[in-house]
Amino acid sequence: MTNPLKRSLVDIALEQIRQRIDNGSWALGERLPPEPELAERLGMSRNTVREAVRVLAFSGVLEVRQGDGTYVRARTDPLEIMLTLARGSIEQALEARGVIEVEAARLAAQRRDEDDIAALRAALQASADAHGLDLEQYVECDLAFHQRIVDSAHNPLLSELYRYFSQVIGAGLRQTISEPGRPQPAFDLHRQLLDAIERGDADAAGAANRALLI
Known part of the structure; x- marks a missing residue:
């Protein structure tokens, strides 16, 4: 069963990453900081940040390149668009x-x-x-x-x-x-x-x- 607290922290991490992409702190094509640094910047655990990155990679906002890093792929989250359309x-x-x-x-x-x-x-x-x-x-x-x-x-x-x-x-x-x-x-x-x-x-x-x- 999913831990409600963990889900809440992941949602916060997702929002913080999205905000940084939206305001241009991380531009399209730019590589995000390594996981330890990213976790420190967001004030989150590495596990929480890892899960947030996984979600954003699944939705196409981020791209994880094995052995290279995580890059900004899009500024718009398709999953959020689908939720808006569905409403x-x-x-x-x-x-x-x-x-x-x-x-x-x-x-x-x-x-x-x-x-x-x-x-x-x-x-x-x-x-x-x-x-x-x-x-x-x-x-x-x-x-x-x-x-x-x-x-x-x-x-x-x-x-x-x-x-x-x-x-x-x-x-x-x-x-x-x-x-x-x-x-x-x-x-x-x-x-x-x-x-x-x-x-x-x-x-x-x-x-x-x-x-x-x-």
Whole structure:
């Protein structure tokens, strides 16, 4: 069983390390002091500091290089971002989803190739097979379809952003689909979206994706 006091001390160490990275005391790419010195600076035990470093390395903020040291890899903690996203409302998640998906659909219509179209057709068919049956399977298939659309925009940064955000989108889908009395988008809209992308109609693709989010 986890010791509550140890967890509290680790949280304090995490916050102190994050603050030093945020205020520029430790810049991106800079090596942190050795563990004994770091523990002394933070006023913590080496075990506590070691655990805090492990957590931040797992989340991608720090990078531990064996035989070399620990380096600052990022200023933003993805785990904290996920917690913030998870605290948002369904309406806020839909707004954020729209910002990403609508523009991605427009770009996909302009940039897609034959491989993209084939992958989109397969993903849409899998989504159609699951529609109205198993909720969990449908959500996974729907997310896969929309991820394919974003990927068809051929912007790796946009693809990674959507992949990162998809967990929050999935939670919103599960709630909106299962909520009694809430209007559900017609599955035909997904087909209209794919058709618009296939024929290269950016305006129609954006409109179809926007309609799915109403």
